[in-house]
Amino acid sequence: MNAAPADQIRLLDVQALDIRLQQLAHKRKSLPEHAEIESLTKDLTQLRDLLVAAQTEESDCGREQTKAEQDVDQVRQRAARDQQRLDSGAASPRDLENLQRELVSLAKRQGDLEEIVLEVMERRESAQERVSELTERVSAVQAKADDATARRDAAQGELDAEAASVTKERELIAGSVPADLLKLYDRLREKQGGVGAARLNQRRCEGCRMELDITEFNEIRAAAPDAVVRCENCSRILVRTSESGL
Known part of the structure; x- marks a missing residue:
C-alpha cells in the first residue's frame, strides 16, 4: 500500500x-464518584430495610397497645358494673359474695393488663425512637448520594463535551486521510x-x-x-x- x-x-x-x-x-468509567455512589446506595438499601423493619415493629406495637387498652377498658367497665350492683345491694347474699370475689379477680386482671399496656408502650416508644433515628440517617445518606450523583453528572458532562469536541476534530482529520x-x-x-x-x-x-x-x-x-x-x-x-x- x-x-x-x-x-x-x-x-x-x-x-x-x-x-x-x-x-x-476510561476517565468517565473510573470517576471516583461511581464507587462512592455504589457504596452509598448499598448503605441506603440496608438503612431502608432497617427502617421498614422498625416501622413494622412500631405499627405492630401500636395495634398491640390498642388491643391491650381495649382489654383494660372492658375489664374496667365490667368491674364498674359489678361494683354498681354490689353497692345497690339488690342481690342475694350469695350473689353479693360472688360479686366481691369477681371484683377482686377483675382488679388483678386489670392490673395484669395495665402492666402489659405499659410494656407494649415501652416497646413502641423504643421502636418510634428507632424509626426517628433511621429516618434521619436515611436522609443524611440520601443527601450524600444526591451530592455524589450531582458531582458525577457534572464530571461526566465535562468529559462528554470534550469527547464530542475531540470526535469532531477526529472526523475532520480522518476525512483527509x-x-x-x-x-x-x-x-x-x-x-x-x-x-x-x-x-x-x-x-x-x-x-x-x-x-x-x-x-x-x-x-x-x-x-x-x-x-x-x-x-x-x-x-x-x-x-x-x-x-x-x-
Whole structure:
C-alpha cells in the first residue's frame, strides 16, 4: 500500500485523538464518584430495610397497645358494673359474695393488663425512637448520594463535551486521510489495543517500544517515501518523520 508521507503523518494526528478518546472514556468509567455512589446506595438499601423493619415493629406495637387498652377498658367497665350492683345491694347474699370475689379477680386482671399496656408502650416508644433515628440517617445518606450523583453528572458532562469536541476534530482529520489507509489503520487499532499507527523514532517503534533490527531498519530506509511500512514486531503502521533517523 502507498500513501503520501503527509497523509501518513496525519494518521499520527488521528491516532493521538483516538488515544485521547480512550483516555476520556476510561476517565468517565473510573470517576471516583461511581464507587462512592455504589457504596452509598448499598448503605441506603440496608438503612431502608432497617427502617421498614422498625416501622413494622412500631405499627405492630401500636395495634398491640390498642388491643391491650381495649382489654383494660372492658375489664374496667365490667368491674364498674359489678361494683354498681354490689353497692345497690339488690342481690342475694350469695350473689353479693360472688360479686366481691369477681371484683377482686377483675382488679388483678386489670392490673395484669395495665402492666402489659405499659410494656407494649415501652416497646413502641423504643421502636418510634428507632424509626426517628433511621429516618434521619436515611436522609443524611440520601443527601450524600444526591451530592455524589450531582458531582458525577457534572464530571461526566465535562468529559462528554470534550469527547464530542475531540470526535469532531477526529472526523475532520480522518476525512483527509485516504480511505484505504484509514481502513487499515482502524483494523490494526482494533486488533492492537487501540494503537494502529506509531511513529518510528530512530530505530524504535513507539507502538510496541521495540527496537527494529538493523536489517529491517535498512529495508525501511530503502523504501519509497510513499510506501506504507509496518513494524515487524507488532504489525502496526510505522510512520516515518524527521525524527526517524533515516
